[in-house]
Amino acid sequence: MTTAADYTGKIPNNVSLHEDRRLQRALESWQPNFLNWWQTMGPTLPTQDVYLRTAVNVGRDGWAQFGHVAMPEYRWGIFLAERDPGRRVGFGEHKGEPVWDKVPGEYRAELQRLIVIQGDTEPASVEQQRNLGATAPSLYDLRNLFQVNVEEGRHLWAMVYLLHAYFGREGREEAEELLHRNSGSLDAPRILGAFNEETPDWLSFFMFTYFTDRDGKYQLGTLKESAFDPLSRTCEFMLKEEAHHMMVGTTGVDRVVQRTVEVMREHDTDDVAGLGAIPLPVIQKYLNFHYSVSLDLFGGETSTNVANYYTAGLKGRWLEDRRRDDHKLTSDSIMVDALSEEAGTDEQSIGQTEVSALVGLNTDLRREYISDCQGGVKRWNRILEEGGVKQRLHLPHVAFNRKVGAFAGIEATPAGEKLSAEEWQRRQGAWLPTEVDKTYVRSLMQPVHQRGKIAAWIAPPRNGINGQPFDYDYVHLA
Ligand code: BYC
Numbered sequence: 001m002t003t004a005a006d007y008t009g010k011i012p013n014n015v016s017l018h019e020d021r022r023l024q025r026a027l028e029s030w031q032p033n034f035l036n037w038w039q040t041m042g043p044t045l046p047t048q049d050v051y052l053r054t055a056v057n058v059g060r061d062g063w064a065q066f067g068h069v070a071m072p073e074y075r076w077g078i079f080l081a082e083r084d085p086g087r088r089v090g091f092g093e094h095k096g097e098p099v100w101d102k103v104p105g106e107y108r109a110e111l112q113r114l115i116v117i118q119g120d121t122e123p124a125s126v127e128q129q130r131n132l133g134a135t136a137p138s139l140y141d142l143r144n145l146f147q148v149n150v151e152e153g154r155h156l157w158a159m160v161y162l163l164h165a166y167f168g169r170e171g172r173e174e175a176e177e178l179l180h181r182n183s184g185s186l187d188a189p190r191i192l193g194a195f196n197e198e199t200p201d202w203l204s205f206f207m208f209t210y211f212t213d214r215d216g217k218y219q220l221g222t223l224k225e226s227a228f229d230p231l232s233r234t235c236e237f238m239l240k241e242e243a244h245h246m247m248v249g250t251t252g253v254d255r256v257v258q259r260t261v262e263v264m265r266e267h268d269t270d271d272v273a274g275l276g277a278i279p280l281p282v283i284q285k286y287l288n289f290h291y292s293v294s295l296d297l298f299g300g301e302t303s304t305n306v307a308n309y310y311t312a313g314l315k316g317r318w319l320e321d322r323r324r325d326d327h328k329l330t331s332d333s334i335m336v337d338a339l340s341e342e343a344g345t346d347e348q349s350i351g352q353t354e355v356s357a358l359v360g361l362n363t364d365l366r367r368e369y370i371s372d373c374q375g376g377v378k379r380w381n382r383i384l385e386e387g388g389v390k391q392r393l394h395l396p397h398v399a400f401n402r403k404v405g406a407f408a409g410i411e412a413t414p415a416g417e418k419l420s421a422e423e424w425q426r427r428q429g430a431w432l433p434t435e436v437d438k439t440y441v442r443s444l445m446q447p448v449h450q451r452g453k454i455a456a457w458i459a460p461p462r463n464g465i466n467g468q469p470f471d472y473d474y475v476h477l478a
Contacts, residue, residue, distance in 0.1 A: 004057070005056055005057045005058075005077070005079065006018065007056070007075070007077075009024070010028050010031060011024070011027055011028065011031065011076075011077060011078060012056075012075045012076075012077030012078070012079075013077055013078040013079070013161075014057065014058060014077075014078070014079050014080060015078055015080060015161070015165075017078070020165075023164060023165055026164050026172060027078075027160070027161065027164055030160060030164070030172075030175055030176075033176070033179055034076070034153075034156070034157070034160075034179065035072065037123065037179045038071075038072065038126075038153060039072065041123070041126065041127050041130060041182065042071075042126055042130060042149065042153070043071065043126075043129075043130055043133050043145075043146060043149055044130050044131050044133065044134065045133030045134050045136075045142075045477070046477065046478035047070075047071060047133075047146075047475055047476065047477055047478055048070065048476040048477065048478050049068040049069055049070045049071075049475075049476050050068065050069060050071055050142075050143055050146045050147075050474065050475050050476075051066060051067070051068050051069075051143055051465065051466075051468070051472070051473075051474045051475070052066070052067070052068075052069045052071075052074065052143075052146065052147055052150060053065070053066050053147060053151075053244070053466070054066075054067075054069065054074065054075055055077060055079050055154065055237075055241065056077075057079070058079050058080070058081050058082060058237055059082070063079075063237075063240065066465075066466045068476070071146060071150065074150045074153070076150070076153055076154050076157050077154065077157065078157055078158065078161045079158075079234075079237050080230060080233035080234050080236075080237060081233045081234075081236035081237045082233075083229070083233060087099045087229060087232075089227040089313045090225055090227075090316060090320050090321055090327060091225065091310065091313065091316050091317070091320050091327040091328070092227070092310055092311045092312060092313040092316075092327070092328065093311050093312070093313070093328070094227055094312075094313045095313075095327050095328060097227075099227050099228070099229040099232070100227055100228050100229060101229055101230070102166065103166045103167065103228060106312075107228075107312050107314060108167070110308065110309060110312065110314055111228055111231070111314055112163070112167050112170065112171065112174065114223065114231075114309070114314060114315060115159050115162050115163060115167075115231065116159075116163070116174050116177075116178070116191075117191055117192065118159055118219065118220075118223065119155075119156055119159030119160065119163070119174075119175075119178050120178060120181065120190055120191045120192070120195070121190070121191075121192060121195050121216065122152045122153070122155040122156040122159065123152070123153070123156050123178060123179065124181075124182075124183045124190040124192075124195035124196075125148075125149075125152050125183075125195065125199075125208070125212075125213075126149045126152050126153060127182055127183040127184075127190075128183050128184075128195065128197070128198065128199040128208070129145060129148070129149060129199050129205060129208075131200075132145055132199065132201075132202065132205055133145060133146070134447060135201070135202065135445035135446065135447050136202070136447055136448070136449065137202060137445075137447075137448055137454055137455035137457070137458050138448050138453065138454040138455065138458075138460070138470075139449060139450075139451060139472075139473070139474045139475045140454075140460075140461060140464060140465070140470055140472075140474055141202070141252075141458075142449070142474065142475050143465065143474035143475050144248045144465070145205065145248075146475070147244065147248075147465075148209065148213075148244075148245050148248060151241045151244075151245070154241070155238050155241070156178060158234045158237075158238055159178070159234075160175045160178065161234070162230060162231060162234065163175045165230070166230065183195055183196055184196050184197075184198065192296075192297055193293060193296050193297070193403055193404065194212050194215075194293040194294055194296065194297055197293060200438070200442065201438070201441045201442050201444075201445050202252070202445060202458075203256060203278060203282075203283070203286050203441050204286065204290070205252070206248070206249050206252030206253050206256065207249070207253065207286050207287060207289070207290035208249070208290060209245050209246065209248045209249030209252065210246065210249030210250055210252070210253055210290070210373075210376055211249070211287075211290040211291050211294040211373065212290065212293075212294045212297070213242065213245045213246050213249060214246055214249075214294070214369060214372060214373065215294050215297040215298065215369065216242055216245075217239065217242050217246065217372075218298075218318055218365055218368060218369045218372075219297075219365075220235040220238055220239050220242065221235075221239065221318050221319070222315045222316050222317060222318060222320075222365060223235045223315055224236050224239065224316075225315070225316025225317070225320045226313070226314055226315060226316065227312075227313035227314065228313075228314065250376055250379070251461060251462075252458075253283075253287075253376065253380060254379065254380065254383060254459075255458045255459040255460070255461060256278055256283060256457065256458050256459075257280075257283065257380045257383045257384065257393075258383050258387075258459040259277055259278075259456075259457060259458050259459040260272055260277045260278055260279065260280060260283065261383060261384060261387030261388075261389050262277075262387070262459070263275050263276065263277035264277075264280075264387075264389055265387060265388065265389075270391070273440055276444065276456040276457055277456070277457050278441060278444065278457055280384075280389075280391050280393070282433065282437045282440070282441065283393065284393055284394070285431060285432055285433045285434075285437060286433055286441075287377075287393060287395075288396045288400065288401065288414060288431050288432060289401070289432050289433060291373065291395055291396060292396060292400050292401035292402060293401075293403075294369075295366060295369075295370075295398060295402060296402060296403050296404040296405070298362045298363075298365055298366040298369065298405075299362040299404065299405065300362060300404060300405040300406065301336040301337050301338060301360070301362060301363045301366075301405045301406045302336060302355050302359045302360055302362070302363070302406075303359060303361070303362050304359060306358075306359070306361040306362050307356070307358035307359045307361065310329070310358055310361055311328075311358065317361065317364060317365065318364075318365055318368040329356075329357040329358050330358070332356070332357035332358075333354050333355065333356055333357055333360075334354070334355060334356075334357045334360035334363065334364060335352045335353070335354055335360075336352060336353060336354075336355055336360045336363040336406075337350070337351075337352055337363065337398050337399070337406055337407070338351060338352055338353040338406045339351070339406055339407070339409075339410065340352075340353060348410070348418075349418060350397075350399050350407070350410075350412060350416055350418055362405075366398075370395070370398070373395055374395060377393050377394065377395055380393050381393055394414065396414035396415075396431070397412060397413070397414055397415060397416030398416075399412040399416055399418075400412050400413065400414050400416070400431070401431075401432065411423070411424035413427075413431070414431050444456075444457045449475075449477055451471055451472075451473055452470065452471030454470075
């Protein structure tokens with residue numbers, strides 16, 4: 001059952017906003033604050049218009065249209081996937097009961113918290129990426145950056161709609177706060193660690209869209225299972241848009257690796273710094289950083305929060321309905337990564353421990369994510385292999401550079417060997433980007449804003465957007 005999208009009002013939507021004047025007015029009064037945030041915290045590069053995809057409906061016959069749009073006039077809308085009237089709770093203590101159209105009083109605080117955390121990441125990423133337009137390697141990449149940005153803006157709308165529609169005054173206050181916290185702010189930072197890190201260059205942007213957006217895919221996937229049906233439906237639709245963001249990351253890193261291989265071969269050297277390409281060890285360090293901060297986004301290896309979310313039916317597992325168990329997990333267990341005491345000493349070593357499956361659910365999701373990330377490394381290594389280069393990229397060990405969870409208090413090498421704090425200080429520059437690496441990468445970030453041209457540190461894409469060629473006029477600069 002779907003309601004046709006309504007494009008006539010100030011806020012495009014398929015939630016019959018016009019039938020609830022109070023809600024409509026509340027969202028319409030949030031809208032200017034959103035636009036003000038977009039103008040002050042959004043993309044800084046002045047443009048006339050950008051070739052953008054806009055969500056227009058949720059059905060199977062196409063949900064998006066493409067066209068040149070002036071960005072502040074982008075039609076950010078509220079779109080929920082179609083309602084399945086027979087849908088039932090798939091897990092937890094309410095398994096088998098009809099899903100909820102309203103928020104049950106006893107779960108209000110937890111649901112609001114999950115929605116606020118999800119909502120907080122969306123504008124955060126736009127803030128992190130706001131200056132990248134000035135150094136885009138091509139108009140194609142510039143367009144993709146802006147596409148990602150406007151859609152993260154729409155995902156903020158998706159969460160703000162839920163807060164306004166289902167959480168009363170507190171929800172409206174939280175919606176305001178989402179525009180007041182800022183990435184990296186000392187006074188009011190974004191909630192989760194990775195969203196306060198900088199995205200100062202395009203290699204970081206591609207790593208972010210590969211690794212951090214992929215956390216988004218997995219978190220949205222678990223919220224899509226929620227018994228709170230409006231949350232489930234909004235996440236289902238967000239996942240459609242998310243696929244493009246990850247394509248930007250995957251193919252972005254592909255193209256950086258590709259170009260590095262070409263320059264290595266052309267000059268018969270591994271040392272491509274100074275030859276205009278990004279050396280493989282630097283790519284590995286950026287990978288190590290973005291992967292490890294993204295692992296933190298899954299929370300602790302064990303968590304009573306996540307056990308409660310699951311039992312209550314608020315947040316499920318990745319592909320819950322494909323799991324062959326009772327979907328309640330009350331008597332199951334799981335091995336999770338942990339520090340274990342070494343017999344007879346005060347030492348702790350990196351190992352595993354058995355815990356109840358419910359408290360180990362963050363680990364379950366993190367493992368799904370890790371195996372997906374291995375897919376990226378595999379494809380980048382294929383590019384290296386096909387280019388005749390012997391080096392390979394790797395995912396670092398789960399204990400490497402962690403700030404959240406079981407390994408937050410220790411240091412470890414990318415191979416998973418425990419290190420003293422002093423040794424970590426001495427050696428971390430071999431594994432994480434140093435100021436020298438970052439300065440070199442930044443020195444390559446010279447804008448290429450001419451149609452059909454591309455920077456020397458990255459290969460062109462195989463395909464353009466929506467069937468258009470690479471040299472299409474994706475962006476008209478102001
Ligand atoms: N940084 O019990 P624990 C996306 C807090 S990305 C700082 O282990 P829990 C996107 C935690 O809140 C997806 N603090 O955690 C991507 C808790 O605080 P309290 C975003 C952290 O609750 C790119 C305490 O530490 N969506 O969409 O089991 C571009 C104990 O932690 C961090 C979601 O995350 C951290 N990294 O799991 C745009 C989904 N990690 O309660 C968008 C909603 C944990 O002691 N969120 N803490 O005050 C959740 O499901 C969960 O809150 C978390 C944490 C998975 C984040």
